[in-house]
Amino acid sequence: xxxxxxxxxxxxxxxxxxxxxxxxxxxxxxxxxxxxxxxxxxxxxxxxxxxxxxxxxxxxxxxxxxxxxxxxxxxxxxxxxxxxxxxxxxxxxxxxxxxxxxxxxxxxxxxxxxxxxxxxxxxxxxxxxxxxxxxxxxxxxxxxxxxxxxxxxxxxxxxxxxxxxxxxxxxxxxxxxxxxxxxxxxxxxxxxxxxxxxxxxxxxxxxxxxxxxxxxxxxxxxxxxxxxxxxxxxxxxxxxxxxxxxxxxxxxxxxxxxxxxxxxxxxxxxxxxxxxxxxxxxxxxxxxxxxxxxxxxxxxxxxxxxxxxxxxxxxxxxxxxxxxxxxxxxxxxxxxxxxxxxxxxxxxxxxxxxxxxxxxxxxxxxxxxxxxxxxxxxxxxxxxxx
Amino acid sequence: xxxxxxxxxxxxxxxxxxxxxxxxxxxxxxxxxxxxxxxxxxxxxxxxxxxxxxxxxxxxxxxxxxxxxxxxxxxxxxxxxxxxxxxxxxxxxxxxxxxxxxxxxxxxxxxxxxxxxxxxxxxxxxxxxxxxxxxxxxxxxxxxxxxxxxxxxxxxxxxxxxxxxxxxxxxxxxxxxxxxxxxxxxxxxxxxxxxxxxxxxxxxxxxxxxxxxxxxxxxxxxxxxxxxxxxxxxxxxxxxxxxxxxxxxxxxxxxxxxxxxxxxxxxxxxxxxxxxxxxxxxxxxxxxxxxxxxxxxxxxxxxxxxxxxxxxxxxxxxxxxxxxxxxxxxxxxxxxxxxxxxxxxxxxxxxx
Numbered sequence: 001x002x003x004x005x006x007x008x009x010x011x012x013x014x015x016x017x018x019x020x021x022x023x024x025x026x027x028x029x030x031x032x033x034x035x036x037x038x039x040x041x042x043x044x045x046x047x048x049x050x051x052x053x054x055x056x057x058x059x060x061x062x063x064x065x066x067x068x069x070x071x072x073x074x075x076x077x078x079x080x081x082x083x084x085x086x087x088x089x090x091x092x093x094x095x096x097x098x099x100x101x102x103x104x105x106x107x108x109x110x111x112x113x114x115x116x117x118x119x120x121x122x123x124x125x126x127x128x129x130x131x132x133x134x135x136x137x138x139x140x141x142x143x144x145x146x147x148x149x150x151x152x153x154x155x156x157x158x159x160x161x162x163x164x165x166x167x168x169x170x171x172x173x174x175x176x177x178x179x180x181x182x183x184x185x186x187x188x189x190x191x192x193x194x195x196x197x198x199x200x201x202x203x204x205x206x207x208x209x210x211x212x213x214x215x216x217x218x219x220x221x222x223x224x225x226x227x228x229x230x231x232x233x234x235x236x237x238x239x240x241x242x243x244x245x246x247x248x249x250x251x252x253x254x255x256x257x258x259x260x261x262x263x264x265x266x267x268x269x270x271x272x273x274x275x276x277x278x279x280x281x282x283x284x285x286x287x288x289x290x291x292x293x294x295x296x297x298x299x300x301x302x303x304x305x306x307x308x309x310x311x312x313x314x315x316x317x318x319x320x321x322x323x324x325x326x327x328x329x330x331x332x333x334x335x336x337x338x339x340x341x342x343x344x345x346x347x348x349x350x351x352x353x354x355x356x357x358x359x360x361x362x363x364x365x366x367x368x369x370x371x372x373x374x375x376x377x378x379x380x381x382x383x384x385x386x
Numbered sequence: 387x388x389x390x391x392x393x394x395x396x397x398x399x400x401x402x403x404x405x406x407x408x409x410x411x412x413x414x415x416x417x418x419x420x421x422x423x424x425x426x427x428x429x430x431x432x433x434x435x436x437x438x439x440x441x442x443x444x445x446x447x448x449x450x451x452x453x454x455x456x457x458x459x460x461x462x463x464x465x466x467x468x469x470x471x472x473x474x475x476x477x478x479x480x481x482x483x484x485x486x487x488x489x490x491x492x493x494x495x496x497x498x499x500x501x502x503x504x505x506x507x508x509x510x511x512x513x514x515x516x517x518x519x520x521x522x523x524x525x526x527x528x529x530x531x532x533x534x535x536x537x538x539x540x541x542x543x544x545x546x547x548x549x550x551x552x553x554x555x556x557x558x559x560x561x562x563x564x565x566x567x568x569x570x571x572x573x574x575x576x577x578x579x580x581x582x583x584x585x586x587x588x589x590x591x592x593x594x595x596x597x598x599x600x601x602x603x604x605x606x607x608x609x610x611x612x613x614x615x616x617x618x619x620x621x622x623x624x625x626x627x628x629x630x631x632x633x634x635x636x637x638x639x640x641x642x643x644x645x646x647x648x649x650x651x652x653x654x655x656x657x658x659x660x661x662x663x664x665x666x667x668x669x670x671x672x673x674x675x676x677x678x679x680x681x682x683x684x685x686x687x688x689x690x691x692x693x694x695x696x697x698x699x700x701x702x703x704x705x706x707x708x709x710x711x712x713x714x715x716x717x718x719x720x721x722x723x724x725x726x727x728x729x730x731x732x733x734x735x736x737x738x
Binding site: 292382386 | 387388389390391392610618621622624626627628630631632635638639640641642645646649664719720723724728731732734736
């Protein structure tokens with residue numbers, strides 16, 4: 001055990017810090033759920049890519065920097081510490097990327113990964129369907145082989161970024177006679193293909209945060225299938241744990257929120273201390289965020305010794321989503337009657353707490369509800385019967 | 387940056403675990419409960435043979451010279467098997483204190499080799515604990531008089547025994563008079579030593595609590611897998627699963643917090659106080675929830691004397707406020723986090 005950074009790691013941190021200080025946007029980008037904001041974010045991602053900072057842990061050949069996971073954690077710390085813009089191609093970069101890395105052909109990797117790293121291609125995901133949410137194996141959307149193409153029919157939903165994204169990946173039933181986990185294929189679909197219809201879903205904040213995607217005889221070449229036809233479930237699950245567990249939400253994001261919360265509390269102490277439980281919740285925020293950071297470093301250490309991530313990915317998901325929720329709830333309690341005000345309307349309310357509070361409501365739901373995560377922990381880690 | 391244990395550390399832990407599994411089974415603990423002393427000389431000798439009492443005694447005094455990081459693993463095993471012995475107090479906490487004395491202090495040569503070979507039992511009376519564990523049984527007591535550290539032979543103290551709900555804990559209220567002969571060190575050095583010892587005691591409890599949480603989880607998993615209602619194992623019901631998943635999550639969350647605290651202590655990190663208290667809070671959370679959910683999924687059986695669960699729950703409840711209650715540790719963390727000197731935010735986790 002050696003809990004200190006090497007000179008090389010320190011130098012990398014310094015490099016990232018200096019580059020961000022010199023290059024990150026000085027004014028906030030427009031909201032990414034608008035076309036204007038989406039393109040501003042795309043341009044920022046491209047700039048990160050030029051510096052080979054968009055996907056630091058990817059191999060150089062695919063647009064990355066060949067960093068290890070410790071360096072990735074350092075990058076994340078600097079990125080969130082600098083309050084740099086929200087990354088919006090994570091569906092592709094963090095969920096699809098590792099899947100391509102493990103199951104893609106060399107041609108697929110070369111075709112898709114560099115464009116994903118540079119966000120020339122923005123990706124949306126297509127897992128959920130109206131009747132396949134927590135029960136993802138109930139998928140009915142089809143990809144039926146016709147010569148060297150699949151013909152896609154059906155509907156996906158809750159697809160973040162789909163409104164402006166270029167591509168979608170997801171699971172489709174390629175064997176019409178199959179049921180449940182069998183007969184599914186992992187397919188990538190260009191969203192400008194004929195027969196694709198995208199309908200925005202307005203979220204509770206009034207923004208078009210996600211979309212429904214309809215497929216009506218959409219033809220996709222067979223080389224857009226990742227892994228063997230019919231093996232889609234296996235392909236999706238094999239990488240699901242790693243990205244959901246470690247990559248999707250790095251601790252830095254929550255440490256930044258905890259710091260903001262402590263500052264908010266310190267600035268409003270007189271009012272906040274009327275309820276002593278607020279002070280405790282603020283201290284708990286630090287304990288939670290710091291604990292999650294330690295947990296990530298610990299996991300990276302174990303992975304470096306050849307361990308697999310397993311059900312702890314489900315534990316991580318519960319930890320960060322519940323932590324995020326609690327921190328934003330605490331902030332709302334400190335803000336009191338100012339909490340409901342939109343930042344644009346109220347000079348007094350800085351920091352985007354309301355937006356964060358709303359988004360935090362989604363945390364225990366997306367990427368597999370926390371109830372499903374608890375089932376996974378109980379069944380796969382503790383071995384309890386189904 | 388390397389957040390892993392060495393193969394040696396892991397192998398040693400594994401060996402201790404295998405040993406305690408057979409030598410400290412619950413039925414043996416129950417037998418030891420019934421004895422007057424509540425201790426088994428046989429068990430303690432066997433533990434010494436495994437090298438556990440020598441773990442942090444320096445090599446020059448016949449020990450293995452390992453540090454707090456090794457104890458972060460070993461204390462979990464002591465907790466997991468609910469050892470009816472304050473072994474960690476002698477072998478870890480007192481040894482740590484003695485190691486902190488100047489090399490020419492004769493007490494080191496007198497006691498450390500005997501700690502290593504397992505032939506001496508020591509008790510420690512830190513001011514934070516109102517009662518002294520194993521005071522009635524110890525050959526020597528390490529006691530505080532203001533900032534002074536004293537080593538007092540059993541014959542020179544008066545001990546009033548106090549029974550605990552955990553029959554393995556033999557606590558005593560100690561009355562004594564400091565003398566020039568018993569004084570080991572005082573003043574600023576004494577104060578620093580007591581502060582350091584508080585951290586070691588708190589970390590020892592943290593590790594034991596985490597081990598206890600794991601034991602309760604394991605017992606509960608076994609129980610819900612075999613107990614049937616409505617024609618199925620109750621472990622197949624989601625409400626029961628989620629109780630146990632929550633324990634598992636708290637345990638996994640607490641582990642790295644414990645390990646970092648141990649590392650900080652071993653390396654004299656200036657934030658060691660905060661990190662130790664952080665570990666205590668995480669381990670208290672895990673073990674307290676384990677006890678609550680553990681008894682819940684055991685149903686009425688969990689409330690009986692017969693089922694072993696009670697042994698581990700009672701140890702959790704007893705240790706929870708030992709070496710600083712949660713308020714103590716929360717206060718230390720809060721004082722740092724809410725202070726101007728706190729380093730907050732991403733990148734501040736491992737400070738140089």
